[in-house]
Amino acid sequence: MARVVRATASRPRLPHPGALAAAASTDDAVDAFVKRFTSSGGEVATADSERPPDDWLTDFLRGLDPEVVGVAVGPDVPRELSPGLPEVAAAHAGAGISLAWAAVADTGSLVLPSTGTRAVQLLPPVHVVWVPSGQVFARLEDALRELEPELPATVGLHSGPSKSADIGRTVVTGVHGPGRCVAVLS
Amino acid sequence: MHTGMKDYPSRSREIIRGDPGVREAVTGATIAFDRKRLQGYAEVDAEAWRRWAEGVKSHTLTHLDDYLAEAEARLEANGAEVHWAADAAEARRIVTGLADRYSVTSVVKGKSMVTEEIDLNPALEAEGIEVYETDLGEYILQLLEEPPSHILGPAIHKSLQQVQELFADRLGLEPDGDPDTLASAARQVLRDAFIRADMGITGGNFLVAETGTVALIENEGNIRLTTSLPRVHVAVVGIEKLIPRMTDLAGFLQLTARAATGQPIGCFVSLVQGPATHPDDDGPEAVHVVLVDNGRTDVLAHEHAWEALRCLRCGACLNACPVYRQTGGHAYGHVYSGPIGSVLDPGLVGLHEAMPLPFASSLCGACEDACPVRIPIPELLLEWRREAQEEGLTPWRERAALKGLAGVATRPGLYRVVGKIGSRLGGTGMARALPMLGEWAADRALPKPSRRTFRELWREGIE
Structure with a gap:
């Protein structure tokens, strides 16, 4: 630290330029989120408002290819949002079910606090994430500012499926994290 | 590494x-x-x-x-x-x-x-x-x-x-x-x-x-x-x-x-x-x-090089660099390669150790245009080159050649004569044969000079 003090001693201290003035999008935040998230390879599903959400989710998971048999469910996911399928360890589950704290439009991101247990968010091949209605922020900056007073130990921003182009510049999905990431809007 | x-x-x-x-x-x-x-x-x-x-x-x-x-x-x-x-x-x-x-x-x-x-x-x-x-x-x-x-x-x-x-x-x-x-x-x-x-x-x-x-x-x-x-x-x-x-x-x-x-x-x-x-x-x-x-902290204390510490490690300057594209990073011999490596490494490990990386650039400026934090990479490369020159880290023949060039360029009569000889005989072959330029020209291909010097063209009236 003494070296840092010495190194900066003779230089004038430059001011902070203030907030980044980003152009406000005129799109509806939910529409903008859907557009951005899907263009990064994420999928969006809308729960059938006529049915109980747990029934809808159970059918949705059964309808996936391959069909989801066992699920891992985050401890913060309420019972009425949990599917009626057998719960197994995250490492063996066909899908992980999480509850996002929020979604962000300008980056197409799901904001996932670590209280939902990280293994559920990362190990299964499919990650299905409930997005609470009214919690879609237009800008990442707004979401982080709102979250800051009660930051959990870790926050994950998931903005699409896991991918890599490290082998022969060909994009491969599901390298380490989930190969499919589904945001569920209600 | x-x-x-x-x-x-x-x-x-x-x-x-x-x-x-x-x-x-x-x-x-x-x-x-x-x-x-x-x-x-x-x-x-x-x-x-x-x-x-x-x-x-x-x-x-x-x-x-x-x-x-x-x-x-x-x-x-x-x-x-x-x-x-x-x-x-x-x-x-x-x-x-x-x-x-x-x-x-x-x-x-x-x-x-x-x-x-x-x-x-x-x-x-x-x-x-x-x-x-x-x-x-x-x-x-x-x-x-x-x-x-x-x-x-x-x-x-x-x-x-x-x-x-x-x-x-x-x-x-x-x-x-x-x-x-x-x-x-x-x-x-x-x-x-x-x-x-x-x-x-x-x-x-x-x-x-x-x-x-x-x-x-x-x-x-x-x-x-x-x-x-x-x-x-x-x-x-x-x-x-x-x-x-x-x-x-x-x-x-x-x-x-x-x-x-x-x-x-x-x-x-x-x-x-x-x-x-x-x-x-x-x-x-x-x-x-x-x-x-x-x-x-050595880089931070440097009058100019401190700007390189803004680097986000995004790789944009590597991608934009026509020199990096020829070899990839291994040629540079340090974990930070390409344009940013050539300005950061001399500060991190010492200029002597990092030679001749500040010279591994054509100064085209594509790196600076790509850089998300606007690091003036070409300027910093020139700054390291100047320091290398001052500290006697460049090849002595090149320094002698530059001194010779300065001598010629500040004497109009001599410049005229040398210019004429150069335009008649010049090119990669001659440059490599010269004791002063040989080392510099070994890695470069030079264009063939015009048969007539600029001064001759100027006298005749350039269109």
């Missing part, structure tokens, strides 16, 4: 002549990255974003003592432990000491340039600890025992066929697997490693002073796993990675991704404040942040 920067010319020749596949692969990959960056910049007011990012980084660097103190206090309040490493040896001692303290036998790593810089893996392996690089590209290079050749795509110099052969040899795969098959085989090996590992080691793209947040950007999910599954997380972070606030981070996460790959943000971002505290959190019980100097 220093293989010696002084061999840059001979290593470049070896790569270009002996392994032409490297040039093909690197040129293809960097041009593709560069196009994506241009698209990513075009979607936003990139000029305003870059000026803003330059301003925030310069502000932070000129207040670095304050922000480091704030970050340390905040991390400790969050339950993380902070360590200070003056140099690479101390950083290695700290990490191996932590491995010992937690009885670690197995480590998973997220891609990190600083852990390459401090040569961490051999130090861990010397303690009998198994180390897995978990980024797919890094894993390939670990099997090959090669250093990364690009900040973002460490294995971009490898072809699909080379990876097929490697995985056939080491993982027993059929030699004609497609990238999906190869990636899924690597995933299986590494998934076991994640579950077995006691310690996860990462770098850090940013450290937010206000909240003590280590921010990590990636696309594969391996860094999220590295910071989540093992019981101990160690983040090795250069002291220049600080930014003041969480709201600054929002801008930097987006700008870094756009500069690197044109994406609006990395597929996965981990914001790590500290160890798991919530009863439902399955994250690490201990988080350690190792703040590394290793030459950075």
Whole structure:
């Protein structure tokens, strides 16, 4: 630290330029989120408002290819949002079910606090994430500012499926994290 | 990971002549990255974003003592432990000491340039600890025992066929697997490693002073796993990675991704404040942040070079550089290669050690235009060249030739005579034959000069 003090001693201290003035999008935040998230390879599903959400989710998971048999469910996911399928360890589950704290439009991101247990968010091949209605922020900056007073130990921003182009510049999905990431809007 | 920067010319020749596949692969990959960056910049007011990012980084660097103190206090309040490493040896001692303290036998790593810089893996392996690089590209290079050749795509110099052969040899795969098959085989090996590992080691793209947040950007999910599954997380972070606030981070996460790959943000971002505290959190019980100097305060104290510390390690300048594209990173002989390496390395390891990297550029300026924090790379290259000249680090013949040129150019009569001789006889052949220019001309092809000198043309009237 003494070296840092010495190194900066003779230089004038430059001011902070203030907030980044980003152009406000005129799109509806939910529409903008859907557009951005899907263009990064994420999928969006809308729960059938006529049915109980747990029934809808159970059918949705059964309808996936391959069909989801066992699920891992985050401890913060309420019972009425949990599917009626057998719960197994995250490492063996066909899908992980999480509850996002929020979604962000300008980056197409799901904001996932670590209280939902990280293994559920990362190990299964499919990650299905409930997005609470009214919690879609237009800008990442707004979401982080709102979250800051009660930051959990870790926050994950998931903005699409896991991918890599490290082998022969060909994009491969599901390298380490989930190969499919589904945001569920209600 | 220093293989010696002084061999840059001979290593470049070896790569270009002996392994032409490297040039093909690197040129293809960097041009593709560069196009994506241009698209990513075009979607936003990139000029305003870059000026803003330059301003925030310069502000932070000129207040670095304050922000480091704030970050340390905040991390400790969050339950993380902070360590200070003056140099690479101390950083290695700290990490191996932590491995010992937690009885670690197995480590998973997220891609990190600083852990390459401090040569961490051999130090861990010397303690009998198994180390897995978990980024797919890094894993390939670990099997090959090669250093990364690009900040973002460490294995971009490898072809699909080379990876097929490697995985056939080491993982027993059929030699004609497609990238999906190869990636899924690597995933299986590494998934076991994640579950077995006691310690996860990462770098850090940013450290937010206000909240003590280590921010990590990636696309594969391996860094999220590295910071989540093992019981101990160690983040090795250069002291220049600080930014003041969480709201600054929002801008930097987006700008870094756009500069690197044109994406609006990395597929996965981990914001790590500290160890798991919530009863439902399955994250690490201990988080350690190792703040590394290793030459950075020398760069910070340098009148000009300090600007290079704004670097976000996005790789945009490598992708834009016509010189880097010919060889990839290995020719440079240091973990930071390409344009940013050529201005950062002389500051980090000393100009003498880093010669002749400041000369490995055509000064075309593409790097500066690409840089998300507007580092004036060509200016800094010239500054290092000037210092090299002053310190007598350039070849004596070249210095003598420049002195000779100065003598000729300041005497009009002599200039006329020498100009005439040059225009009649000039060209690559003559330049190489001259004792003064031979060394300089050996790596260059010169255009054939006009038969008549400018002064002759001028007298006759130029149209």
